[in-house]
Each structure stands twice: as C-alpha cells, then as structure tokens.
Amino acid sequence: MTLDAPVPAPGAGVTFVMPVLNERDYLERAVETVLQQDVDGPAELVLALGPSTDGTTELAHRLADADPRIRLVDNPRADIPVALNLAIRSARHPTIVRVDAHSELAPGYTRQALATLDRVRAANVGGVMRADGRTPFQRAVAIAYNSPIGLGGGAYHGGAPEGPAESAYLGVMRRAVLEEVGLFDETIRRGEDWELNLRIRHAGYRVWFDPRLSVTYWPRESWARLARQFVATGTWRGELVRRLGRQNSLRFFAPPALVVAVAASIVLGILQVTGLITGVASAILSVVHLPLALYVLGILGFSATAGRSVRERAWLAVVLPTMHLSWGGGFLSGLLRGAKDTVDTSRLDRNTPLP
Template identity: 45%
Template sequence: MPVLDEERHLEDSVRQVLEQDYEGRVEVVLAVGPSSDRTEELAARLARADPRVRTVPNPSGRTPDGLNAAIAASRGEVVARVDAHAEIPPSYITTAVRVLDETGADNVGGIMDARGTTPFERAVATAMRSPLGVGGSRFHVGGGAGEADTVYLGVFRREALESVGGYDPHFSRAQDWEMNHRLRQQGRRVWFTPDLVVTYRPRSTVRRLAAQYRGYGRWRRVVARRHPGTANARYLAPPVMVAGTLAATVVGLRWRPALVVPLGYAAAVTVGGWVVAKGETPAVRARVPLAIATMHWAWGIGFLTSPASLADGWDDQIR
C-alpha cells in the first residue's frame, strides 16, 4: 500500500486488510511517502500495534516507487496492491487467490465501485460508473469474467511481477496499464472478475477531479509513445472531442452553423448525464454533466498537451 497524505483513510484501510477472512498468512507493507499531515506518525503507530504491519520509506512519494519498495519488502507468493482510498470487502484476498488458482492468471482484479458522500462526489461516482463518463472498461462499468487489458488494483503472482521488473518507475500515472501491458506481452494473463468489488472514493472538488484526469491523459499519451499501437478509439475520443469542439467554436465565430458541434456536445453531456443519474437526488443529477465534462476535457487536454519529454524521463507528478 503506497501512502502519502492519507491520515484520513489509512487506519480504516489497514484494518480492512487485517480483517480479511483469508486462511493463510497476511502481511501489510506500507510504503510511506513524505506527507504533509500525520500519515507517517500514524503508519508507525499501526506498525507498532500489530506485527503483521510493516513500513518502508518512499522518499520520492511517487506511486510506482512506493509500490516497488513495498513489493520488495513483502514475502508472500501472492502480492495484492491496495490503495488507502479503496475499501476492500472481507473476502477480497480469498476470492482473488481462488480466481488465480482457477484461471491460471497472473493478475486478477475486479470492479472499481465509485461511491461518494457529498452531492459532487456522488455525481463523480455516477460518471465513473457510466460508459458516457469513462468508456466501456469492465472494471468501471462491470461485465462478465475474462481476460482484460488491465484491471483495478490487482492481485498478482509474485513470480509474474518479478519477471517484468515490477512497476516502471518512470510512470507517475498509468503505471497499472503499462505494467499489465508488459505482462501480456510475455504471454501472461490479466483476468477481470466481477466477484471482486472494491469501493473507491472519488475526488471531492472540480479542481481535484480535473487535475486527476489531466494526469491520466498526459500519462496515457506517454504509454502510447512507449508502446505504439496501444491507443485505441476509447482513449482517442476525448482529445478528438476537445480538438474538434474548439475548432468548431472558433469557426463558429464567423460561420454560425459550426456552433452545432459545441452545442451538440453540451446537449449530449447534459441529457446523457441526467439519464445516467436516474434515481439520484436533484442535487446530484444537476452535477453529473459537470463531472462528465470535467473528466472528458481534462483527459483530452492532458493527452493533447503531454510533452514528448515525459517519455524521456521527465516527471510531473500531480499529488
């Protein structure tokens, strides 16, 4: 578990791992970054309170560095990635190990079940569970079990992780997709199962959501540069939308019919957002179009403005 500024969630996240119903031995390795809150103090206290919990330093605070440090310090034949923002059910490890055994897969994962508390968080969660917001990835919207390009978090065979050298420390974002791509290049199997459902807590403000999705777009462009041919239509849709909408808006200043493009996008997001939020409160439904548009535009702008230097090793970690 890589942790940075996670005072609010860390104790609950660790408790959920320690309360797993798995019959084998479980250990928790916390890779602790230089936090601005009491995360480091809390992690140390948790380690003192339970011998199953250990900490390792992550001086850079970057996710791939923390993951690799925690993996190196762990001892099990199965390695489960858990995030402090995620909430795993008691049967998570038991189910994952069973699916690993039944399928022969090298990494298994399930559904990223976004759930919010405030109206905006619930709007973001609604958008994240909808193809209109994030496309058709099964770990977002659900679906049948089977091989997948990537999965949420992941429960791995240690041997498979070691065979590809773990997470590429270059990737501040998209490190899961990139590492799973290398697993699949080796002929290994990444498996999605709807039997694993992990509660995810979305960003709480428009600014934080935009920063998150801008980072996703920027780093997904780096993956496309590193691994040509991996950018499919779903990943290209947001940057194409941004470029097309902006161009049509500029043309529309002189030729009004072109404004049908930005107006059509706005109408589609508004109506679509209301439809996917059916059953939610009016306060949530009113915010879903904003959440969807923020995700689309931030991802698309991030992809379009991603500098080539990122692929060469320059890092712009967004915390």
C-alpha cells in the same frame, strides 16, 4: 502461446502493498478492510509512506504499532510505481495484493481472487472498481466513474463478463511473474498498472477480470483536485501513446478528439460572430458545431437522469466535462511534448513540495 502462472503451495500467504500519501481521512478504514480479509496462511500489509503533511505518517505508525501484520517502508520520492516496487521487494509472500489508501476491499475479496488465480492460472486478476461518495460532489464523480460515459467503459468500471482483460484494477498478482517482467516501470507516474499488464501479457501470461471481485473507491473531494488528477492521468496516457503507439486502446483517443472538436467549434464561432465568415460558407461550416452540441445535450440528459438529487445532477453536468476535457487536454500535451516531470498533485497539500 499462453503460459500458466505458478501456483504457490497452499497457505503460502499474501502480501498486501499500499502506497500512501496524504490519506489521513481514508487510511484507517482502508487498512481495516485489508486486515479483515480471510486468507489461508500468513498475511502482511506493507505501507509505502510518501512525505505526507496531513498527519498520515503519524497515523500509519500508530496503526503499525497496534498490529504486527503492518510493516512500513519509506517512499521519499512519493511516486506510486516506486512505492509499489519498494513494497513488493520487501514482501515475504509469493502473492501480491495491490490496495489503495483511497479504497476499501469487499469482504471475501482476497479469498475469491486467490481462487480465481488458481483456477485460470492467471498472473494477475482484478475486479470491479465501485466508486462511492460522501458529498454530493463526490457522489457525482462516483456516478461518472461507474458509467461508460465517464471513463470510457473499461471492464473494471462496469459489468463485463469474466474473462481475459487488457488490465486489472489494483490487481492480485503472482510475485514470480512480477519479478520476471521487471516490476513496475518507475519512469511512468500514471498508467503504470496498464503498462505493467501489457508486459505481463506480452510475456505470455493471462491478465484476468473477475466481476465477483469488488473494491470501493473514494474519488477526489473537490473540483480542483479532480481536474488536476485528470490532467496528470491524460498527460501520462499521451506519453504512453508516444512510447507504445497503437498498443493503446482506441477508447483513449475519445477525450482528445473532444478537445479538438470544442476548440474547432470555439474558433469557428468567433469567426462567425466577428463576421469574418458569413453567408453560405458560414452555414456549411456550422456543421463543425454539431459534435459539441450533441455532446452538451448528452451530458445534460445523462446528468438529469443519473443524479439522485438536484445537487448531484448539477455537479454531474460540471464533473463530466471536467473529466473529459482535463484528460483530453492532458493527453494532447503528453502526446506532443511528453509527460516529462508531470505529477498528480491532487493528493498534495498546497504547502507540500513536489518530489
């Protein structure tokens, strides 16, 4: 049976919640797009501050001093689900709008999301994540994000029709339902939104996708940060498969399958080059190279047509395998040994101690 989420009284207000860690270059603009949202009733923005080392905390305090709608809570553990729970528990209003310091809300985002929540009686509604970039590398990552080839075709990465969804990007959520299902699981450091939405759906409530909602997302700025991000994300997806099995979508198994195919092709290639496998056996087993060859051709073809400049095309040919193999390798590690204390270090400076 599907349950209708509660609808607060008109003008009851919304609380925006934003985890923040080392976001000096993005925070001010992210906050600006939140404060520009047009909503009926009061609104507040709760920034959950991790132990930043790049001046982000000082910037957050200046922003809060300049606008009484901004409140600050400390998040010494730095973990995103902990930050979100701290912010939600301190919220004053019945609807929670999750926002990211590395993103920008489109004008009218919140008003449209609230209208959709009321109309379909959903517990959580999300829209499209439109990645963008400021450099050729970041734009190449954005192209990969915005394509099914890059991230596997989740609804919020493309133009899927409005309707029930597996999860929601960021999300505009009814606080009463969040509290009913137990908020975010603080033992999950990546993929916490997917797991929360799984519990919301299991409780009988709707998770909804509305393509009219749009959020600009700024990807990682360097190859090393991108690789670290995807290793951590893949590792935690492997952990979620350990915990929840086939409740995970089949699309999550494509990157680890690619890693296995690459490893098999490399091992066979070494055996062939060293002469340990020759003749008919070598010819028959060469079919193992086919998936990798098709993958390389596909990546080169997509990069040549999707990139808008030579530099973007070159970066795409690097970015896509980095995303796939880092995520897939992390997944296999998480599946076999668990995520344990794996953290996403792509937001940390090299001198920042791990939590």
